[in-house]
Amino acid sequence: MSTSTEILGHPKGLFVCFATEMWERFSYYGLRALLILYLTKHWEFSDAQSYIIYGAYTSLVYIMPVFGGMLADRILGSRKAVTFGAILLVLGHTGMAFESSLQIFYLSLALIISGVGFLKPNISTMVGALYEEGDPRRDPGFTIFYMGINIGAFTATLLCGYLGEEIGWSYGFGAAGIGMLIGLIIFIWGQDYLEGHAEPTSDLYLEKKYNITYENWAYISGIIMVISSWFLIQNQELVGNLLGGFGAICIAFWLGYSLMKCTPEERDRLIVVGILILFSLIFWALFEQAGSSLNILTDRGVDRTIMGWEVPASMFQSLNAFFIFTLAPLFAFMWLALAKRNIEPSTPLKFAIGIMFVGIGFLVLVFGMKTSSSIQTGVFWIMMIYLLHTIGELCLSPVGLSSVTKLSPKRIVGMMMGMWFFASAAGNFVAGLIARATASEEIGGGSAFDIVQKTAFMDVYTNVGLIALVFGIVLALASPLMKKGMHGIN
Secondary structure: OOOEEEEEEEEHHHHHHHHHHHHHHHHHHHHHHHHHHHHHOOOOOOOOHHHHHHHHHHHHHHHHHHHHHHHHHHHHHHHHHHHHHHHHHHHHHHHHOOOOHHHHHHHHHHHHHHHHHHHHHHHHHHHHOOOOOOOOOHHHHHHHHHHHHHHHHHHHHHHHHHHHHHHHHHHHHHHHHHHHHHHHHHHHOOOHHOOOOOOOOOHHHOOEEOOEEOOOOHHHEEEEHHHHHHOOOOOOOHHHHHHHHHHHHHHHHHHHHHHOOOOOOHHHHHHHHHHHHHHHHHHHHHHHHHHHHHHHHHHHHHHHHEEOEOHHHHOOOOHHHHHHHHHHHHHHHHHHHHOOOOOOOHHHHHHHHHHHHHHHHHHHHHHHHOOOOOOOOOOHHHHHHHHHHHHHHHHHHHHHHHHHHHHHHHHHHHHHHHHHHHHHHHHHHHHHHHHOOOOOHHHHHHHOHHHHHHHHHHHHHHHHHHHHHHHHHHHHHHHHHHHOOOOOOO
């Protein structure tokens, strides 16, 4: 590759993906920061119902990439899929600015869910496609890409959180929508820098069925995804049943494909990546308390006064993103330095470390809650859980994205990337169930915070912290065998 097509030693296309994903994540995390508070305070759902709606929404956000990845792999290619997804996202975030209709609210969430389904797996696949197999820049490239995600998340949770809580919900959601529109414009402008890596892999998209091209059938499928999401977001328990059934299908596909369609080396690698995906589900089920139960705890059970100003609870979600883009360069340097000395932890061991850190974060917060002199917990302990969880995320998430693209056979990499996000979907739904165990049943969420609810938080967080430590240790013990199955890829 010519140096004229590079910036800072990486393909220019990486930075187009970086900017597009940054603004998409700005819109997503701007909404995420406010959603649980919007449900309890504006629509006055109970905590328990709000957690399930939130869990259903976030799980659907991560399951739709399975379908978006398949449509891109077989028909659209990544570029067209990302463009279509971005258009759906702009429409969805625009609808969120209207506060008067519950059905418009649900439809807006459905548009966002489907838009993420088309954009999220395929822009990650683009990043992997920009590098040749074995290119040592791939992991640092994904880390840079991941920094873009978190710069968007950091600015969104501060700006949208402040606007939504202090001025009005529509201002916070509207700002998120403007961010997504900027992301769409950047992607359309910068498509040439992808250098053909994001085009359809065959001419199937030009062929017709019932006098409609397969490309248009793919877009029609996207509209069906919107309608399905609109129905499911209003029937949250059905989401859990579908996740269970669809999860069984995914596991059957993964095992069947690895055993019957792969060479022995491909089989071993695909089995390893499947196990990593399953363990990532555990991580996300615990990590994703940030937008739900941890957000409610921060709102009601934390002394948020800093220098005389009571900081809005949603703004504390910026801590995760802040720690990521300050620590990510250090992690990228650390992995490279350890690799040069042949002592870099294997991918499975990095996963184990990440899961253990998320467990330690909960246990540290519980310690802070128990030692607080009043019913409210000091703000320091909220900062600590975000720091520890961020360290865990940096060990697992960017490495996970990279491992899926490296270990999966190229012919199904989009599908496996979709399964990576499906694990996040299942984890998010489980996160809603975990959060519900901490819930107040009062209508409107009940702004009062008492010892009963504090105790519920401490009990739940202690249990999940210990469970995470056990799973992390089990994966660490299995990591040498899994490394062998990766056949030299790490």
